Amino acid sequence: MADAGEASKRVAREIGSLIRHRAAEHRNCVLGLATGSTPIRVYRELVRMHREEGLSFHNVVTFNLDEYFPIKPDAAQSYVRFMNEHLFDHIDIVRANVHIPKGTIELEAVPGYCRDYDELIASTGGIDLQLLGIGRTGHIGFNEPGATKDTRTRLVKLDNLTRLDAVKDFGGMEHVPLLAITMGVDSILQSRRIRLLAFGEHKADIVQRAIEGRMTSTIPASFLQTHRDVQYLLDDAAAECLS
Numbered sequence: 001m002a003d004a005g006e007a008s009k010r011v012a013r014e015i016g017s018l019i020r021h022r023a024a025e026h027r028n029c030v031l032g033l034a035t036g037s038t039p040i041r042v043y044r045e046l047v048r049m050h051r052e053e054g055l056s057f058h059n060v061v062t063f064n065l066d067e068y069f070p071i072k073p074d075a076a077q078s079y080v081r082f083m084n085e086h087l088f089d090h091i092d093i094v095r096a097n098v099h100i101p102k103g104t105i106e107l108e109a110v111p112g113y114c115r116d117y118d119e120l121i122a123s124t125g126g127i128d129l130q131l132l133g134i135g136r137t138g139h140i141g142f143n144e145p146g147a148t149k150d151t152r153t154r155l156v157k158l159d160n161l162t163r164l165d166a167v168k169d170f171g172g173m174e175h176v177p178l179l180a181i182t183m184g185v186d187s188i189l190q191s192r193r194i195r196l197l198a199f200g201e202h203k204a205d206i207v208q209r210a211i212e213g214r215m216t217s218t219i220p221a222s223f224l225q226t227h228r229d230v231q232y233l234l235d236d237a238a239a240e241c242l243s
């Protein structure tokens with residue numbers, strides 16, 4: 001696909017029709033959501049569909065992939081704030097249906113909290129469609145190099161390259177958190193559909209290795225190759241290195 005805007009609209013349309021389809025059956029639609037610059041246009045299009053086409057999010061349940069740790073929800077860089085600004089404040093989602101890993105829980109409570117997060121996803125029926133970006137380290141969520149295929153939601157250390165990419169948001173490396181809570185690779189692979197978006201030439205090399213390279217925990221995104229309904233939506237620049 002040549003253009004990031006068109007790729008984003010295509011995913012937004014797929015999400016919209018999934019939501020409507022489920023609503024017609026009086027069922028919930030469970031979405032796995034990502035933050036970062038990549039999905040912003042998808043959220044913009046979903047907001048437009050809500051405003052102009054009457055798309056309702058009443059039957060939608062969401063689980064975000066990750067959150068920095070520790071971080072307060074009202075911090076400028078928190079993913080709670082990001083999701084409110086880009087999506088939740090502009091649609092009719094039931095707030096109790098929104099789930100984002102909490103950046104404020106006590107450290108000793110984190111393992112139990114993470115177990116509960118995975119269990120809640122499962123008891124809600126599992127994720128129908130998971131939206132993903134990809135980091136330059138090959139991470140999905142914050143599953144950095146070294147993350148194995150069987151990982152579940154947990155506390156992780158952020159890779160240095162990932163922290164470097166976050167400097168622009170935090171205004172200095174010393175302010176970028178060292179840790180994050182992330183859904184695991186296995187948590188992600190349980191989703192029924194996976195749509196990974198990647199735009200820009202800075203993603204071209206890692207996209208090529210994730211899609212065409214061998215599966216390895218050095219590039220956690222490569223484990224997506226095992227999934228039976230994964231699509232990679234790339235612009236020309238991100239697809240540049242593919243054979």
Ligand code: F6R
Nearest residue numbers: 034035036037038133134135141
């Ligand atoms: C964000 C997330 C990350 C990003 C990735 C790409 O919730 O899970 O894996 O998708 O770091 O970030 P951007 O889109 O800013 O290039």
